[in-house]
Amino acid sequence: MSNKMKMATKNMTFHYGAFKALDDITLEFRENQVTALIGPSGCGKSTFLRSLNRMNDIIPAARVEGQVLLDGEDVYGPNVDVVEIRKRVGMVFQKPNPFPKTIFNDVAYGLRIKGIKNRGELQARVEASLKAAAIWDEVKDRLNESALSLSGGQQQRLCIARALAIEPEVVLMDEPASALDPIATQKIEELIRELKKSYTIIIVTHNMQQAARISNITAFFYMGRLIEVDKTETIFTKPSLKQTEDYITGRFG
């Protein structure tokens, strides 16, 4: 673990109203690594992911305690602009969610709301993002067609391109392949391996083989607690806790 630390949480606790969804989570994420968050449904891993870019702010009764650090600065600090945080920490959702716009305008959306109006610059950056998301060849001749006309796997790569267009530092992925077929899933996994060369990636996944294939670090969540975190091969070959082993070997969850 020699890479520079990019993000971290320190004693983070999360409440939905009176319900404590996450309890005292301390975890680090390093540059150019893929960290996988695994655990059974309802264990809090998605909630955790959505706290990192403050997407949970839109839930009225949500409350965060402890710290979430991005380059050492608290994301929930009093003078922090949540919009800036979300530009630096991109997110890809479980179900592909392109806007009902053209492919070009979909990817250009984030650039436009940053105030970029120059057509040439927009075109260059849209193309670069689509290439980075490995979908350029499939859509380069149909940039003015609706994004909704793409297949599910293509839509998801489009959403990744859209997230990459605004040049985030961290990319959060919430089960990005769970709604896709095996071939589309394979493409997304290849893409993630490619992307880690430039980004810090944190991915929630239900699929343990997927975590084993693509991640460097794996963190196991259960009932709102972080049970164990280690190098992925260690977690999958000789986990230090029995609870982790039981989950990984499919004995529960």
Added chain:
Amino acid sequence: MNRAQKRRIGEYLIEKWFLFLATISIIVLALIVAFLFKEGIPIFKSVSVGDFLFGQLWYPTDEPADFGILPLIVGSLIVTAVSSMIAVPLGVLSAIYISEIARPSVKEILKPVVELLAALPSVVIGFFGMVVMAPFLQKVFDIPTGLNIVNASIMLAMMAVPTISSLTEDALHAVRRELREASLALGATQWETISRVVVPASLSGACTAVILGMSRAIGETMVVLMVAGGAAAIPESIFDSVRPMPASIAAEMGEAPFRSDHYYALFATGIVLFFMTLGFNLIADYISHKYKQVGTATL
């Protein structure tokens, strides 16, 4: 001031601006009350509240004038009651048909029919009552005039039915499918399922629908203006003419001298009418919140 701060202030101002625009409905409602009172209260310098509400004589242009609106109130209540007797069964039953029995293709015709009925301008319904229904009633029942309670009630019912039907249908629609399936699986017929499970489960919604339909009938103007006959007297039979409150206001406001007692009295009648419908609406609102259907919890 940096960009982020500017943006945050901008966002704050936008939100407050929208909040302000959203409160305009309340402001308008308050203005309605304010202006009804401003122009209506002066009548009570000439007539006491009791004499106004319970006086049996409405002769606003006589010398001296009588401003008792009891005949108008009774007129409003009676046409509303009679029209409900027609509109409630029609509205509720048609909703049951649309929601529970009709095939999808029939449904696709019936729903627009109900909507179009709701869209008919009241003056057109009133006109129909005048030129078609009135002569018809006159002939069939051999009565001196077809412009009476029965005619007005039938026409008002046409206006209340769409309200009752579409709101009841919403309530029926909200009943979960599992509940129907549970009943059918126990060997109940479709009618037993509808009458013992589905309708009870949507009762509060249906009540709200009925009250709002009645509220629409009591406040409706053109129909009663054109069809009810206009006699400002307490009726003795359902073939008598009446002069419900909205009709009185609409018919007389054009002739009442500006800020005369008559003018004030018409605004004061507006106050009574406003609070009657407000009462109906508040009751409907109360029922729909109190017995809010959370899933299938209200049987």
Added chain:
Amino acid sequence: MDFRQKRKLVEAIAFFIIRSSAVIICLALAIMLGFLFVKGYRAINWTFLTQPPMDAMTRGGIFPAIVGTFYLTLGAILVAFPLGVASAIYLNEYAIEGRMVRTIRLGINNLAGVPSVVFGLFGLGLFVVFLGFGSSILSGSLTLGFLILPVIIGASEEALKAVPQTYREASLALGGTKWQTIYRVVLPAALPGILTGSILGIGRAAGETAPIMFTAAAFYTSKLPSSIFDEVMALPYHIYVLATAGTHIEETRHLQYGTALVLIALVLGVNLVAIIMRTRMRRKQTY
């Protein structure tokens, strides 16, 4: 007759009654439209639609009334559309459920229930008298505008609710502010629905009589309005006047039927457009 047969019979009777109610409603609409059409269509010709009334309104056309209804309806929608959409945006996008929202909704519901003749009194008191706009297009449009405000709010809210939450999340996650998200993503997606609902508001405004009786409508004027402070004729009021207040009620029957038919064609046409648009949209909606 055994128990099972009896249950079947009860069901058959009940269904018969229920079906009849639906048939009665269809018949009522058909009879009304049928009568008006059969008696009215002969009155409608080019002269009727393009000429002012003549000879104390016993001959001639209804052109000024068509123009007047057009202006009043246009004015009403100009008042109600921005206010209605803005209210819906606040309620659906910004507001957190609580006392404030509850109060606003109660206000909207009760505004929707205010009798149309009371709107007329309100318009008379506020716009005509207090603000001194007189009986005019302006007063009538404002009155009608507030009358249809709840319709526009309801339709807009429904359209905003139908926009998938994932669109909002995607925009926020890309660093969009709340307003950017609403303006660039939510509103464009909701616009077809909002417009459809607003068309229903137009139909309502065009057909209302009582609110404009004291605030805008002229008994008779042959000249077309030249400013928003002019009185106008309007189709619904014209029907009422011809049918009840003329000196030749029986002789002008065909004009009354004709005017009613024009008004109905206008209002139902507008509603049919909205219904068809909505059906199309539902089929097209991919979310």
